[in-house]
């Protein structure tokens with residue numbers, strides 16, 4: 001058995017307390033063997049990570065993104081969702097080639113590893129390229145092909161739906177089981193009712209979960225209500241799209257009845273505060289969802305609407321915006337934001353991780369607290385929510401493997417990834433003109 005030890009640090013426990021402890025990992029199994037003060041000496045570790053002066057946290061889980069959109073970072077800003085997608089993003093994405101998705105995804109994963117994210121949920125195109133990037137980089141992911149049927153003829157629309165189901169079947173369990181999949185219709189307004197109904201039934205037969213954008217803007221919600229005299233999530237429920245395996249992105253404009261429905265069905269909601277602010281979509285009622293018992297995770301959404309993939313940034317936004325939205329400084333406190341970005345996200349997307357305890361997945365971010373903006377450290381959980389930046393992460397571990405050691409990413413060639421992404425982004429922009 002190969003043993004990895006994270007020695008000399010303080011550890012964030014599942015109950016959000018912090019204690020001095022070493023973490024001993026069975027790196028072959030990718031599991032935590034033991035957590036305890038001074039236990040490193042009891043194990044003859046093959047590899048040790050110095051965590052002195054550091055806080056060992058569960059690896060963060062970016063529960064909703066489009067990683068390859070790093071290529072479109074800064075491509076189009078300062079517009080609301082609908083015109084941003086229609087006028088800028090979708091025309092650019094129409095020119096995407098598989099190599100672009102590979103390059104953009106590797107850049108996204110590099111950024112995530114550097115900022116302590118060990119798992120992500122991704123909805124995009126050219127999924128085999130995304131799988132290959134996950135395989136090479138060592139992170140975990142729930143992946144899917146995003147379906148849009150509007151403005152397509154029936155044959156093309158059916159092919160898009162079939163691709164999403166086929167990809168979900170083919171790649172589940174890839175990369176030593178670090179890849180899980182889902183059927184991913186883009187949203188309730190961009191995929192037609194018959195397609196949603198039939199494909200959801202097919203997905204259920206094969207035990208494939210669903211992930212889709214829901215209740216993001218009033219422009220998306222209002223037409224559904226007008227056409228159907230029904231709230232969007234009631235419509236989704238009628239189509240069988242809300243189970244405890246499924247998770248929706250955004251949930252900004254949700255009524256109390258919709259929140260109760262999400263809680264009853266066990267469907268996760270992924271809060272994307274930066275994207276919601278940048279596109280002026282609105283403020284999700286996060287504290288009300290938590291109060292109702294909804295599993296809430298945190299996501300960056302794509303880098304074109306954020307504009308980074310730093311989940312520490314995001315969890316701070318979640319805490320801040322949660323207070324503003326509730327007009328209550330006690331709403332979305334530090335513990336709630338940190339839990340949402342770790343255990344909440346992992347549970348919502350159905351990936352292991354999010355907790356440091358014996359037997360849990362060995363996914364960690366080791367945060368160096370020795371920086372001026374982190375002094376003094378009265379309360380480490382407060383720091384995680386309000387003061388830590390992604391660049392404070394010193395080591396990143398996923399599935400018992402060290403992905404970044406002393407700020408050097410070991411699984412990706414950083415220079416090559418950044419250079420390739422720059423080249424692909426430039427040529428994509430030219431092709432999209």
Ligand SMILES: CSC[C@H]1O[C@@H](n2cnc3c(O)ncnc32)[C@H](O)[C@@H]1O
Pocket residue numbers: 066081085089090093123124125145146147148186213216275301302305
């Ligand atoms: C069909 S693959 C995913 C699709 O989603 C687009 N997208 C990016 N950000 C958002 C968002 O905030 N709401 C809805 N859709 C979004 C992305 O550009 C892809 O086309």
Ligand SMILES: [Zn+2]
Pocket residue numbers: 064065066213249301302
């Ligand atoms: Zn999205």
